[in-house]
Amino acid sequence: MKQDRRGFILGAFTGIGAAGVLYAMKRTWDPLPSVQHAGVTTIELSDIKENELMIYKWRGKPIFVLKKTPDIVAKQSANDLARDIIVGEDHYILCIGLCTHLGCIPAYRESQHIFLCACHGAEYDASAINIKAPAPFPMLIPPFEVKGTHLTIGKEGTAYAKMKKAEVLGLKILDSTI
Numbered sequence: 001m002k003q004d005r006r007g008f009i010l011g012a013f014t015g016i017g018a019a020g021v022l023y024a025m026k027r028t029w030d031p032l033p034s035v036q037h038a039g040v041t042t043i044e045l046s047d048i049k050e051n052e053l054m055i056y057k058w059r060g061k062p063i064f065v066l067k068k069t070p071d072i073v074a075k076q077s078a079n080d081l082a083r084d085i086i087v088g089e090d091h092y093i094l095c096i097g098l099c100t101h102l103g104c105i106p107a108y109r110e111s112q113h114i115f116l117c118a119c120h121g122a123e124y125d126a127s128a129i130n131i132k133a134p135a136p137f138p139m140l141i142p143p144f145e146v147k148g149t150h151l152t153i154g155k156e157g158t159a160y161a162k163m164k165k166a167e168v169l170g171l172k173i174l175d176s177t178i
């Protein structure tokens with residue numbers, strides 16, 4: 001009788017453990033809340049704080065969104081600003097968060113307003129433009145569309161088309177690289 005009880009308790013714990021593992025696996029596989037459907041990620045820009053790097057996911061890649069401070073904007077060149085998504089008075093930079101040297105994920109240094117890649121020391125400014133070797137070109141801007149304060153990654157809107165025409169996406173042949 002005692003043996004049966006022990007067996008029952010052990011079975012119950014095993015069942016709970018298995019359910020926990022399945023739940024954890026499901027959470028890992030589930031798309032992030034920002035992902036609406038395959039191939040498209042939507043982001044609410046008004047939720048983003050200044051100088052705080054936000055990282056999302058799009059087609060398996062890390063996506064950086066940074067809201068620049070007015071101070072950063074004031075110090076930047078026309079080249080830098082040409083990569084901005086401007087909503088009202090606010091400037092955002094959007095890019096695929098992969099170093100253009102060998103693909104590591106750079107970190108954002110809030111105090112210096114730069115991205116630093118720890119793998120081989122490349123640096124990018126707040127517009128994700130390479131400022132220190134060995135990064136060969138800026139971090140890439142993925143296709144996007146802006147409607148009000150909603151940013152959709154994976155769709156080509158008018159602001160994206162303008163950047164593409166101005167050749168500021170990071171690489172001229174961007175379309176064939178993502």
Ligand code: FES
Nearest residue numbers: 099101102117120
């Ligand atoms: S992968 Fe970033 S510097 Fe080499």
